[in-house]
Structure formats: C-alpha cells, structure tokens
Amino acid sequence: MLRYLFSALFSLVLFSACSQDLDSVQGLPVGAKAPLPSLQNEEGQKISLSQALEKGPIVLIFYRGQWCPYCNRHLSALEAVRDSLEAEGAQLFAISPEKPEYLQEMQAKTEAGFTLLYDSAYQTILAYDLAFLPSAGTRFKYNTLLGADLSEAHGDERELLPVPASFLIDQKGIIRWRHFDPDYTQRSEPSEILKALKAL
Numbered sequence: 087m088l089r090y091l092f093s094a095l096f097s098l099v100l101f102s103a104c105s106q107d108l109d110s111v112q113g114l115p116v117g118a119k120a121p122l123p124s125l126q127n128e129e130g131q132k133i134s135l136s137q138a139l140e141k142g143p144i145v146l147i148f149y150r151g152q153w154c155p156y157c158n159r160h161l162s163a164l165e166a167v168r169d170s171l172e173a174e175g176a177q178l179f180a181i182s183p184e185k186p187e188y189l190q191e192m193q194a195k196t197e198a199g200f201t202l203l204y205d206s207a208y209q210t211i212l213a214y215d216l217a218f219l220p221s222a223g224t225r226f227k228y229n230t231l232l233g234a235d236l237s238e239a240h241g242d243e244r245e246l247l248p249v250p251a252s253f254l255i256d257q258k259g260i261i262r263w264r265h266f267d268p269d270y271t272q273r274s275e276p277s278e279i280l281k282a283l284k285a286l
Contacts, residue, residue, distance in 0.1 A: 107218045111217070113251050113266035114264070116263060120259050122134075122135035122259060124136075127202065127203055128186050128189035128192075135179065139259060141177060144176065145176050145252065145255075147179070148180075148211065149161065149248070152192035153228065153234040154234075167277075167279075174283045179202075180198070180202050183241065183246065208241075219247075
C-alpha cells in the first residue's frame with residue numbers, strides 16, 4: 087500500500103512539474119526582436135536567417151517533428167499557400183529539433199517546397215521561449231506509438247519539444263504577428279498568415 091502511494095505521489099509530482107514547464111512557456115510576444123540564427127537545412131547546409139531577412143519578411147514556423155500528424159497537415163497546408171506568401175515578398179521557413187535526415191522525411195511526407203531547419207541543442211526553440219519537457223508518459227507514447235524516437239532524432243537526449251508556433255518577422259527583425267497555443271492541435275491558419283503579411 088505504501089509503495090502504491092509513493093508511486094502515485096511521485097507520478098503526480100512529475101506530472102505537475104512537467105505541466106508547470108509547459109504553463110511557463112509563453113513564446114516571444116509581438117513587438118519583440120526576433121532571434122535570427124544560422125541553422126542547418128534538410129541537406130545539412132547552413133542557412134542564415136539574418137541574411138534571408140535582407141530579402142524580405144520571414145514567416146517562421148516551429149513544429150514538433152515528422153512523426154506528428156498535426157505537423158504534417160500544417161506544413162502541407164502551408165505549402166498550398168507558399169506561392170501566395172512568396173508573391174507578397176515573404177520567405178517561409180520551418181524549424182524543428184530533428185536532424186537533417188528527419189527533415190528530409192518531413193519534406194517527403196508533406197511535399198514542402200520551403201526550407202526546413204534543424205535546431206540542434208534547442209537553441210532557437212529556447213530563444214523563442216517555446217521549449218518544454220513533456221511528461222515521461224507522453225514521451226513514452228510519442229516514442230513507442232508514433233515512432234518519434236526523440237533522443238535519437240534530436241541533437242541530444244533531453245527530449246524537449248517546442249510548443250508549435252508561427253511568427254511573422256518584418257525586415258527590421260521585429261515580430262509583427264504570431265500564433266501561439268500550448269494545445270498542439272491548434273495551428274495557425276495559412277489565410278491568417280497571409281492576411282497579416284499583407285498588413286505589413
């Protein structure tokens with residue numbers, strides 16, 4: 087009985103700690119200066135977001151991984167409006183903590199014609215205040231049922247994930263619009279991104 091109570095208490099503490107981690111994640115607000123690092127693309131080449139910004143506004147998408155069906159649908163929907171975004175002068179990039187070979191899998195699944203970027207060591211996800219540690223039970227589900235293999239697919243074994251989010255960054259490097267929702271099923275609507283872009 088005591089062993090059961092201890093186990094239940096430990097699970098509650100662990101769940102609460104992880105929930106607190108997620109609750110404390112806010113994402114960078116509109117008006118903030120956007121971090122613009124250099125990251126590897128799906129081919130392992132370095133892409134400078136600060137240099138890309140010189141060509142026009144950036145739409146920056148953060149997603150969990152190629153194993154996530156919501157991410158697959160979202161990136162496919164974004165690909166459908168990519169031409170419209172580019173016609174407005176914008177560039178579309180999507181960032182995840184997955185290594186380049188997994189980015190290639192995502193590209194194949196979604197037929198994304200835009201650049202996917204690998205956030206090694208979670209530096210960009212942390213800079214945008216999106217990183218959190220899912221509960222042990224959630225990570226087990228993702229790794230076993232969805233085939234995420236987080237410790238292998240990511241740059242280290244911390245198994246952090248980003249809250250899926252979208253940011254529109256103007257050419258001054260300022261976040262002008264965002265979509266942020268801790269509910270991973272809620273993603274930005276491509277039409278809303280296009281509307282915000284036209285309002286710049």
